[in-house]
Amino acid sequence: MFPRTLLCLAVFSASTPLLADTVWLKNGDKLSGTITVFDGGKLLIQTKYAGAVAIDWKEVKTLDSDQHLLVKQDAYAGEVSKSLTAADDGKVTLANGEAPKTVELASIQQILKPKPIVTDLVWKGNVDLALDYQRAEKDTDDYDVAFKTSARHGRWRHTGEGEYNREVQDAETTTNNWRAEYSLDRFLTDQWFWQGRINYKRDHIEELARQRVVGTGPGYQFWDDELGAFSLGSLLNRTDYEYRDGSKDNFYSVAMKWDYNRYLIGKKVEFFTNGEVGKPLSGVADYALDAELGLRYKVTDWASLNLKAERDIISGTNDADLNKTRYTAGFGVAW
Known part of the structure; x- marks a missing residue:
């Protein structure tokens, strides 16, 4: 019974695609990878096929991520979102349990991976x-x-x-x-x-x-x-x-x-x-x-x-x- 369970888990893991962040651009292109940071008007996404790619934030239409990310709408305060969900053009939804919030991309100044103690370090x-x-x-x-x-x-x-x-x-x-x-x-x-x-x-x-x-x-x-x-x-x-x-x-x-x-x-x-x-x-x-x-x-x-x-x-x-x-x-x- 135990070996059969392990086999089922292995087959399920192999058949399940790896989760990746996705960025949709205004020109219709789409990039998949891992969002590293957004700062200074540039979104950095790590891809397997092109390494680190820096994207001008003004060219981003929307994005999606399953990471826990610190989203800052001003220079000094922000909130940790459990995930980001694609929304209408120029917007993104911050998923935080029962109270998701859709915000304008233009209002976001920084996106970081939260640190254990000082989250915006x-x-x-x-x-x-x-x-x-x-x-x-x-x-x-x-x-x-x-x-x-x-x-x-x-x-x-x-x-x-x-x-x-x-x-x-x-x-x-x-x-x-x-x-x-x-x-x-x-x-x-x-x-x-x-x-x-x-x-x-x-x-x-x-x-x-x-x-x-x-x-x-x-x-x-x-x-x-x-x-x-x-x-x-x-x-x-x-x-x-x-x-x-x-x-x-x-x-x-x-x-x-x-x-x-x-x-x-x-x-x-x-x-x-x-x-x-x-x-x-x-x-x-x-x-x-x-x-x-x-x-x-x-x-x-x-x-x-x-x-x-x-x-x-x-x-x-x-x-x-x-x-x-x-x-x-x-x-x-x-x-």
């Missing part, structure tokens, strides 16, 4: 690793590890990043430094936000041994969608310098931060740049620049190759200027 990031071993007249070992991650829920966005650099030539360490930064953004509108951040840098080789920066100020998010993001921020900073001989400087400065990335060639290639340029309000230094520029090429959905150029300048300090350019090539992971 969006988390993304990357880790890049570069290694260079050169055996020639001068033996060189070069290591570079960098990470950046951000998590957003409601009006809040948390961003953490860090990097470690080490270079050894003929058993002598010529570069050995690391940095870490945490920033917290509170969105006042869909674009305007207020940021607070703390940054720490430690260098075991250069005369400028330690840098501590605490700052706050307004910022503007121009866009943040499936094809990239761009934001600018202005900060009032309190900066502390500590030199290798034990002397110290501290001062206030104004700074401009930027963070830009753009996906190209069907999201296979990512161009990115981020950094900060600052001007002290006193005569401790002329200016400071910390910038990064690079490309990532996605080998798989999670693995990538990367090329980066980094520039770090501090000009006009009382004890020691800094002017360093670094080029790296390596691999990484992203999520």
Whole structure:
């Protein structure tokens, strides 16, 4: 009896089609797959035949899904729907037990898979690793590890990043430094936000041994969608310098931060740049620049190759200027 039951279940499973989400477009086309996210005017659906496909939300006629999805009709609040059911053109029905609700597609700002605790959490990031071993007249070992991650829920966005650099030539360490930064953004509108951040840098080789920066100020998010993001921020900073001989400087400065990335060639290639340029309000230094520029090429959905150029300048300090350019090539992971 038990084997017969198993056989019936197997036959039923084989004869039952796998459930899939469906999106109907205004031009008459239909796509089947798994809805991943809708944000920034783009609906991302994962298909077996074309991978991840980004669809302009204005071209969607209606859609259907058996997933539990968080549907947000404004930037900060939403409801978890047990399923989505196709409705009239330009509409979709949110199925929640005995009280289904049909809404206009134009009123929906975001669709996410709900998280267990913070249902509207969006988390993304990357880790890049570069290694260079050169055996020639001068033996060189070069290591570079960098990470950046951000998590957003409601009006809040948390961003953490860090990097470690080490270079050894003929058993002598010529570069050995690391940095870490945490920033917290509170969105006042869909674009305007207020940021607070703390940054720490430690260098075991250069005369400028330690840098501590605490700052706050307004910022503007121009866009943040499936094809990239761009934001600018202005900060009032309190900066502390500590030199290798034990002397110290501290001062206030104004700074401009930027963070830009753009996906190209069907999201296979990512161009990115981020950094900060600052001007002290006193005569401790002329200016400071910390910038990064690079490309990532996605080998798989999670693995990538990367090329980066980094520039770090501090000009006009009382004890020691800094002017360093670094080029790296390596691999990484992203999520």
